[in-house]
Amino acid sequence: MIEATPRRLHLLEHYADGEDARHFSFRIEAPAAADLTVIPGQFFMLALPGHGEAPFTYVSRPDRTGLFSALIRRMGRLTDALFELNNGAVLGYRGPFGRGWPLFFSAQRVIAVAGGCGLAPLAGVIQEATSNRLPVQLSVLYGALHSAAQVLSREREQWRQALPLIETFDRATVGQRQGTPLEHLDEVFAAHSPEALLCCGPEPLMLATAEQCLRRGMAADKIWLSLERRMHCADGLCGHCYVGASYACQDGPTYRYDRYLHLLANTRQPAVGQDLRFC
Ligand SMILES: Cc1cc2nc3c(=O)[nH]c(=O)nc-3n(C[C@H](O)[C@H](O)[C@H](O)COP(=O)(O)OP(=O)(O)OC[C@H]3O[C@@H](n4cnc5c(N)ncnc54)[C@H](O)[C@@H]3O)c2cc1C
Ligand code: FES
Numbered sequence: 344m345i346e347a348t349p350r351r352l353h354l355l356e357h358y359a360d361g362e363d364a365r366h367f368s369f370r371i372e373a374p375a376a377a378d379l380t381v382i383p384g385q386f387f388m389l390a391l392p393g394h395g396e397a398p399f400t401y402v403s404r405p406d407r408t409g410l411f412s413a414l415i416r417r418m419g420r421l422t423d424a425l426f427e428l429n430n431g432a433v434l435g436y437r438g439p440f441g442r443g444w445p446l447f448f449s450a451q452r453v454i455a456v457a458g459g460c461g462l463a464p465l466a467g468v469i470q471e472a473t474s475n476r477l478p479v480q481l482s483v484l485y486g487a488l489h490s491a492a493q494v495l496s497r498e499r500e501q502w503r504q505a506l507p508l509i510e511t512f513d514r515a516t517v518g519q520r521q522g523t524p525l526e527h528l529d530e531v532f533a534a535h536s537p538e539a540l541l542c543c544g545p546e547p548l549m550l551a552t553a554e555q556c557l558r559r560g561m562a563a564d565k566i567w568l569s570l571e572r573r574m575h576c577a578d579g580l581c582g583h584c585y586v587g588a589s590y591a592c593q594d595g596p597t598y599r600y601d602r603y604l605h606l607l608a609n610t611r612q613p614a615v616g617q618d619l620r621f622c
Contacts, residue, residue: 349396349435349437350375351370351429352389352434353434354368354430355461361493361496365414365459366412367409370408372414373541377508381401381405381446381467382446383444383465383468384442384465384569385400386398386402387401387437388577389413390433390434392611396421396437396575397422398574398592399413400575401439403467403470414494427556440589440593441592441593442596444468451480454522455482455484455538455542456487456539456542457483457524457543458543458549459492461542461545461595462485463495465543465569469506472505473501473506484511484531485511486544487510488512488514489512489513493510509532524544524548538567539565540565541589542566549568550568559586563604564599568600568601568603570596572585579593588610589606
C-alpha cells in the first residue's frame, strides 16, 4: 500500500511514563479497514506540521473508533515538538506499516525479552497473551537501567497478574533484581523451557539474547528480533531502511533470526548494532 498523504490524527491525552517518555492516546479520524487489522509489532508514521515524520509502534491497536496508544521517548526535533503539544492537537498519521510479530507459530512456550523502550513493540503481544487470545504460554523478561527508566507502568501492573514477568535493573536497589536480562535467562529457561524468543531493545542486547537462546538449544527460526532503521517513506521507495537486500519498512521491522543472518551474510553492509540504536 502506498499512502503518501497523512490522515488526520487527534492527540487525546498523554502522561509521563518513564524517563523522557510519555504514553500518548491518539484517535485516527475516520479509521480505514487496515487500521483495524494492525498486528502487534507493526508501526505508523506520525507527522507534525513543520517538524517532519517519524515511525512509532502501536502499544494498543486502533479500535473501531480509531483510538490507540503509543509510548514515545523524547529524542529530537519531532518528539521535542510533540511533547509541547496540548490535548486536542491535530497531527498527521500514515499506517499501518511493516510486518508484526508472528502470533501463531509452532511453539507453545515463548519468551519475550525487552530492554528499555523496546517493551513498547512487544506490548501488543503481551496484551494478547494476557487476554488468552494466543495459543502460547508467554513469559516476559524486561530490563531497564533503573526504576525511573521503566516504561509502560500501568500495563506492567496488569501483566504481573496474568503471566511471569521478571524485571531486571542495571542499577538495582534493595529487593530488585540486579543485572541485565541476559543474566536472568537461566532462571527463565529453568522455569519455563521457552521454545521461541521475541526480542526488542538495544542492538547488543538483542544479538546477545539470540545467541544465548541458540546455545540453549532454541532453533534460529524460532527467534525474532525487531530492528530499528532510519525511515523516511515507510513504503519501500526511498531505500533508507535497508537490511541487506531487504527494506525494514516492508519486510521488517521484525525479522526471523536465521533470515537476518542470511541477509547480513549476503551484504557488505555493517552488522546491525554498529549504526543503530533503540530508544
Ligand atoms: C519501526 C520503528 C518503530 C519505532 N517505534 C518507536 C516507539 O514506539 N517509541 C519511540 O519512542 N521511538 C520509536 N522509534 C524511534 C523513533 O522513530 C525515533 O526516535 C524518532 O525518529 C525520533 O525523531 P525526532 O525527530 O524526535 O529525533 P531526531 O532529531 O530524528 O533524532 C534524534 C537523534 O536520534 C538519532 N536517530 C533517530 N532515529 C534514528 C534511527 N532510526 N536510527 C539511528 N539513529 C536515529 C538521530 O540521528 C539523532 O541523533 C521507532 C523507530 C522505528 C524505525
Ligand atoms: S523507509 Fe523508505 S524504503 Fe523503507
